[in-house]
Amino acid sequence: MEDLRQTAMAYHIAATDEIRQFIQVFYNEMDPKDNRQVEFKEFSKYMETIGCQHMASDEFFNELKQPGNEVLYYDDIITLFYIIHSGRPFCGGRCKKFVKGMYFTCVKCFSDHNIDSAFSVCSQCFGAEAYQHFHDDFLDPIVLLRYKRIEALKSNRKERSPSSVTTVLMDPSPSLPASSSSSSSHQSHKMAKTNSPIISTAFVPAMSYQQSKQAKMQTAIQFGQMLAAIGSAAIAASASSSASCTIL
Structure with missing residues (x-):
């Protein structure tokens, strides 16, 4: 996950003011208490609201938050924003986990404009068929x-x-x-x-x-x-x- 954090921060640094403002709005909507931190219940509810039910689990929440923290902070939301908009997949194989490393994507699904998201599978599930x-x-x-x-x-x-x-x-x-x-x-x-x-x-x-x-x-x-x-x-x-x- 650390590689994804660094990538997300690099994009954020290079982003326009308009994109940064949008990320701030994204963060504020997830933090209705306005206490500059996002608890799991707030995160889970918001993920379901925007159609990201597969991200609403405590397992993904724990992956997203940094070690030692119990809540999400702004840097974590930047990473989340990057994960969503980059189309980073969850494994379509047996494990169903969020894929932090390498994965394999179906070429035909990827090229099909009628499919919203191509079928992807993590390296472990792919190797084990x-x-x-x-x-x-x-x-x-x-x-x-x-x-x-x-x-x-x-x-x-x-x-x-x-x-x-x-x-x-x-x-x-x-x-x-x-x-x-x-x-x-x-x-x-x-x-x-x-x-x-x-x-x-x-x-x-x-x-x-x-x-x-x-x-x-x-x-x-x-x-x-x-x-x-x-x-x-x-x-x-x-x-x-x-x-x-x-x-x-």
Whole structure:
């Protein structure tokens, strides 16, 4: 959480007066007693009011407040403001916890403008395959940003010279086979895939299922910077990260 605090403070220092005033209003609304501190009951009630029910728990409150304190102060609210507006996720996997470190996001959900919040899962649940989702391509934020940049550069090259574009990322990579617990329709869909542009774009070599599973277990937790794609059993019954906050 300390890294997030420092990041939030850096943004606050660079923010305009208008944004700082908005954060002050956000803080004041959460502190109806006007005693310059926010107790858990005040915090929880306000989070539910603005549509952030998934943040209204005492567990997240304890994560947010600084060690030794029993209440939230203005610096903590700056961190909270950053967490909400940066879209920092709660794990959609088994643990359902707030993700302070690296995580993996569904690329298809991320690119779907009809979805308010992309499905994300922490590195631990991702490495243990302790989640369910109906898409297969996942990237951590660092690789996702790189992938989107590569897509934009390729598109720009095509627009400038359609007949002479040199593509170095077109080598098809076979998709990973569905897990043994996948439904027949999902398995048929995966077998029908002839290549994975996500994998080839991120320069991840083709691997067998066993090799890919071992690689995911090793790299997802240790580095969190490797692209991977895995199968899931069924559509997720619930995903805490899908809740949307409305403080703007």
